[in-house]
Amino acid sequence: xxxxxxxxxxxxxxxxxxxxxxxxxxxxxxxxxxxxxxxxxxxxxxxxxxxxxxxxxxxxxxxxxxxxxxxxxxxxxxxxxxxxxxxxxxxxxxxxxxxxxxxxxxxxxxxxxxxxxxxxxxxxxxxxxxxxxxxxxxxxxxxxxxxxxxxxxxxxxxxxxxxxx
Amino acid sequence: xxxxxxxxxxxxxxxxxxxxxxxxxxxxxxxxxxxxxxxxxxxxxxxxxxxxxxxxxxxxxxxxxxxxxxxxxxxxxxxxxxxxxxxxxxxxxxxxxxxxxxxxxxxxxxxxxxxxxxxxxxxxxxxxxxxxxxxxxxxxxxxxxxxxxxxxxxxxxxxxxxxxxxxxxxxxxxxxxxxxxxxxxxxxxxxxxxxxxxxxxxxxxxxxxxxxxxxxxxxxxxxxxxxxxxxxxxxxxxxxxxxxxxxxxxxxxxxxxxxxxxxxxxxxxxxxxxxxxxxxxxxxxxxxxxxxxxxxxxxxxxxxxxxxxxxxxxxxxxxxxxxxxxxxxxxxxxxxxxxxxxxxxxxxxxxxxxxxxxxxxxxxxxxxxxxxxxxxxxxxxxxxxxxxxxxxxxxxxxxxxxxxxxxxxxxxxxxxxxxxxxxxxxxxxxxxxxxxxx
Numbered sequence: 001x002x003x004x005x006x007x008x009x010x011x012x013x014x015x016x017x018x019x020x021x022x023x024x025x026x027x028x029x030x031x032x033x034x035x036x037x038x039x040x041x042x043x044x045x046x047x048x049x050x051x052x053x054x055x056x057x058x059x060x061x062x063x064x065x066x067x068x069x070x071x072x073x074x075x076x077x078x079x080x081x082x083x084x085x086x087x088x089x090x091x092x093x094x095x096x097x098x099x100x101x102x103x104x105x106x107x108x109x110x111x112x113x114x115x116x117x118x119x120x121x122x123x124x125x126x127x128x129x130x131x132x133x134x135x136x137x138x139x140x141x142x143x144x145x146x147x148x149x150x151x152x153x154x155x156x157x158x159x160x161x162x163x164x165x
Numbered sequence: 166x167x168x169x170x171x172x173x174x175x176x177x178x179x180x181x182x183x184x185x186x187x188x189x190x191x192x193x194x195x196x197x198x199x200x201x202x203x204x205x206x207x208x209x210x211x212x213x214x215x216x217x218x219x220x221x222x223x224x225x226x227x228x229x230x231x232x233x234x235x236x237x238x239x240x241x242x243x244x245x246x247x248x249x250x251x252x253x254x255x256x257x258x259x260x261x262x263x264x265x266x267x268x269x270x271x272x273x274x275x276x277x278x279x280x281x282x283x284x285x286x287x288x289x290x291x292x293x294x295x296x297x298x299x300x301x302x303x304x305x306x307x308x309x310x311x312x313x314x315x316x317x318x319x320x321x322x323x324x325x326x327x328x329x330x331x332x333x334x335x336x337x338x339x340x341x342x343x344x345x346x347x348x349x350x351x352x353x354x355x356x357x358x359x360x361x362x363x364x365x366x367x368x369x370x371x372x373x374x375x376x377x378x379x380x381x382x383x384x385x386x387x388x389x390x391x392x393x394x395x396x397x398x399x400x401x402x403x404x405x406x407x408x409x410x411x412x413x414x415x416x417x418x419x420x421x422x423x424x425x426x427x428x429x430x431x432x433x434x435x436x437x438x439x440x441x442x443x444x445x446x447x448x449x450x451x452x453x454x455x456x457x458x459x460x461x462x463x464x465x466x467x468x469x470x471x472x473x474x475x476x477x478x479x480x481x482x483x484x485x486x487x488x489x490x491x492x493x494x495x496x497x498x499x500x501x502x503x504x505x506x507x508x509x510x511x512x513x514x515x516x517x518x519x520x521x522x523x524x525x526x527x528x529x530x531x532x533x534x535x536x537x538x539x540x541x542x543x544x545x546x547x548x549x550x551x552x553x554x555x556x557x558x559x560x561x562x563x564x565x566x567x568x569x570x571x572x573x574x575x576x577x578x579x580x581x582x583x584x585x586x587x588x589x590x591x592x593x594x595x596x597x598x599x600x601x602x603x
Contacts, residue, residue: 051262052307054592060603068603078307089601094199098601129198131309 046136052079054132056089058098063087066113066137068098073138080133089131092120098134179293179316179343180415181284182323183267183300185260186311186338188280189217192259193249195309196591196599204246208234211492212250212585222246250584258592262308270300275415283320283415290344297339316341320413321406324363325381329353354382354407364403364413369396381407426464428453429524435473436520442471442512449525450505451555451568454498457527458552463494465529467501469508471520483518485511496533498552498569501525 047053056074066087068074074089082088084103089096090110099110099120108128110120122128185191189207194200204221206229208214214233222229225244229237234248241248260279268274273285286293297314304312315326316339326340342350360370362381372395378384384392385407393401402412428449436442446469457464472484489504505525512520555568589597 049307051265055598057598057600058603059600063603070603073598074601078309091198091201092602094201096198096599096601098603 046075048077048135049079053077053135056096056098056134058137062112062114062117063098063100064114066100067139068113068137069139072140074098074134075136075138076132077135078132080135082130082133087134089134091129091131096131101130177318178285178287179318179341180320180323180411181271181286181293181297181300182277182315182320182327183282183284183304183312184315184327185263185280186313187217187219188260188310189251189256190219190222191310192256193252193588194219195259196255197588200247204244206237206241206246206248208248208250208586216251248586250587252584252588252590254590254593255588259308259310263304263310263312266304266307267300270296273415273417275417283323285415286316290341293341293343294339297341298337301338311338313338314340316343318343318409319406319411320415321363321403322409325354325357325407328357328361351382354385355380357381359384362403362407364399369400372396424528424530426453426456426460426527426530427524428456429470429522429526431522432520437518439509439513442520442523443506443509445523446471446505446508446525447502448568449523450502451498453525453527454496454501454552455556457501457530458496458533458556461533462530463496463533464491464501464527465494465531466490466527467504468526468528469505469524470526471508471512471523473519473521481515481518483514483520487511494529494531496552498555501527502569 054076056076058068058072058074059070061070068087076089080086082101084101086101087098088101088110089098090101091097092099092110097110100113102109102111102119104121108122110122110128112119190205193205193207202221204225205219206215206222207217209216212234214231215229215237216231218229225246226237226240238248240246256279263280264274264276264282267282267284271284271286275283277283286296288296293316297316300314301312304310313327313330315323315330317323317326322342326342329342330336330338330340342353345353357380359365359373359378359380360367362384365384373379373384376387376395378387384404387404389401389404392404405412430449432445436445450467450469466488468486468488470484470486473480473482485508487508489507491500491504495501508523512518551569589599591597591599
């Protein structure tokens with residue numbers, strides 16, 4: 001008989017910047033001392049429920065207009081019931097794909113967010129399996145070679161971390 | 166005006182056993198859509214033998230569990246049975262998620278194994294049936310792992326309910342024994358061979374048969390005090406539990422056995438000689454292995470490290486660390502000593518290093534009786550109780566009177582575990598995330 005340790009999805013210890021207002025005690029105590037209750041924890045902001053959230057990687061550019069670039073990280077929450085308009089992980093031909101879920105006359109359609117790719121309409125009798133709902137896209141900026149000017153007018157570059165609709 | 170006081174009869178508490186259906190196989194399916202509706206087997210460490218099979222594979226060969234992989238490999242390929250190496254990182258992650266979800270349904274939970282939890286629930290049979298289905302659909306929705314919910318007045322009867330669920334697919338994975346009238350429960354217990362009961366060892370069946378105890382019902386109706394005299398208090402508890410009297414409490418606290426053991430020390434004088442370091446690692450590994458045996462565990466993973474202290478004037482600072490997965494979880498001092506010696510090649514990259522500390526850490530600990538290693542895959546010295554003999558001598562003579570000598574050790578072999586058909590560690594490794602085609 002043994003207890004199974006509950007492994008956190010991301011390290012339980014939030015990454016903190018060192019900040020200790022009470023450390024230096026020459027003269028007045030820091031007026032901020034009573035107000036400090038820990039730095040912001042990004043995981044807490046991004047993850048609604050740790051046990052139902054999984055991290056995926058996107059491959060391809062069919063969702064570029066939804067801000068999903070090749071190689072981006074996707075946070076996928078299985079605890080959210082998918083509805084039309086959600087970006088979802090769906091099973092297509094025994095493969096996982098990220099698409100936008102839509103309903104046309106009650107039938108599910110998986111839409112790409114790139115004019116170069118077709119929408120996929122499901123046949124009447126085939127079953128659509130949705131693995132989970134994409135809640136966040138994490139896109140790393142080009143910190144090594146900034147090309148700010150060329151991307152200024154590109155709407156997909158307006159935000160690098162955004163909640164999907 | 167009259168005050169009315171409603172007295173609600175005490176609703177009895179029930180015990181639910183929630184277990185994952187073919188857990189390892191189901192976990193493999195979560196991130197691999199190609200395995201959907203396909204038979205699958207999961208292999209033990211080093212791809213030795215079949216340790217898990219889904220219902221489809223078991224249907225094709227009811228005897229598949231435990232068979233050596235080299236004997237069934239071609240059969241599996243010919244019949245379209247997929248095989249995977251054990252992906253313990255994935256199973257551990259999904260198991261923890263399932264356990265956490267279950268804790269939301271009850272304040273009383275005992276995590277019994279990697280794929281089973283007991284929960285204490287309260288409600289009428291109708292309530293519990295609804296709750297059981299809710300537990301099932303919630304775990305499936307949040308993790309993709311199918312579970313069964315078997316409910317009874319006691320742990321032993323919950324285990325009986327679990328047998329019932331496995332036999333009848335019509336239950337849809339949920340069964341509460343509390344809904345049956347007494348006569349029907351009698352018929353159910355009469356249909357269960359006594360050796361299938363939780364807590365009844367196979368060898369006791371032979372002693373029960375002459376007493377005309379063959380089924381669960383026979384045992385329930387036996388004289389508990391007499392059975393206690395003939396067997397043990399454990400068997401008496403089983404009888405009382407079959408009668409619906411709770412005797413085996415939920416173990417809400419994790420067991421006291423430690424899940425990690427460390428032996429580390431600073432040296433009296435700094436060590437500069439590779440032979441001395443070899444001796445230190447050998448001694449430390451044997452000391453920590455003695456602790457391991459005293460708590461009745463085996464370890465699946467060893468790590469060893471050494472470092473210089475605060476740099477001396479003019480000497481080189483250095484630290485080294487090795488992580489050694491053990492192909493077969495072990496408490497054997499020779500195995501653990503050999504594993505710790507994997508640190509030696511990492512030491513003294515340049516001359517003149519003076520080590521101040523070293524340590525040996527054992528993790529992935531589990532109960533020693535829970536792991537059965539086929540003799541075929543066991544090093545020849547294991548299973549001969551070397552550790553137990555050393556422990557007994559050291560108890561008698563005190564201290565570290567005897568140990569495994571350095572001279573008798575073979576050169577360290579490669580400890581890399583063979584996992585040729587390993588799926589991705591989707592939830593625990595940044596380089597192995599599941600990929601969605603965009």
